[in-house]
Amino acid sequence: MSAALTLATPDHLARLLPLVAAFHAEAGxxxxxxxxxxxxxxxxxxxxxxxxxxxxxxxxxxxxxxxTFGWSVEYGGLDAIIDELYVRPGVRGRGIASEALHAVPRALAGGGLRAIHLEVDRDNPAALALYRRAGFTPRDGYMFMSKPL
Structure with missing residues (x-):
């Protein structure tokens, strides 16, 4: 099974929405x-x-x-956040998420991206290990904070 990435278009909405619903249900x-x-x-x-x-x-x-894209003075330009990453439970454990995490920077490399960030539950050792294997590291002394508007 391949983690090939396809940039989603409006034609993919009907296929994408059930995956988003499944992720949201699983993540609470x-x-x-x-x-x-x-x-x-x-x-x-x-x-x-x-x-x-x-x-x-x-x-x-x-x-x-x-x-999602943003701008970072610290990183010197365009940065991105992996807002959501989901792989169907039936195909997990086959390296698909790892492959996708390595493919995303390659897919975005031509756009001048300087850094990619993500948020992870500190109590999810499997996700922490996955993200570390993909080259993500925690920033000492920092945590992601939010304020809904």
């Missing part, structure tokens, strides 16, 4: 069909603040990754 993220569509559809339509990639065959994706 409270969301509605409307909020998931409002969060993902603009990215598929070319919204410049991010993009989504299907993992695996576009007709039957086995996962997805959502990237």
């Amino acid at each position: 993220i409270a969301s509605t069909e409307e909020s998931r569509e409002a969060g993902i559809a603009p990215l598929l339509a070319g919204e410049p603040y991010g993009c989504a990639y299907l993992i695996g065959p576009p007709r039957a994706p086995i996962g997805y990754v959502v990237i």
Whole structure:
């Protein structure tokens, strides 16, 4: 099974939304069909603040990754956050998420990206190990904080 990435377009919305719903249910993220569509559809339509990639065959994706873009003075320019990464439970443990995490920087390399960040549950050793294997390191003394508006 391959972790080939396909840049998602509006034509992929119907295939992507069930994956987003599955991820949110598994992660305990409270969301509605409307909020998931409002969060993902603009990215598929070319919204410049991010993009989504299907993992695996576009007709039957086995996962997805959502990237959002920002700007960092510290890193000297364009940076990105892996907002969501999901692989179907039935195909986990085969290196697909690792492959995707290595493919994302290659897919974005031509755009001048300076850094990629992500947020991870400190109590999820499997995710921590996955992200460390992909080259992500925790920043000593820092933690991600949020304030919903």
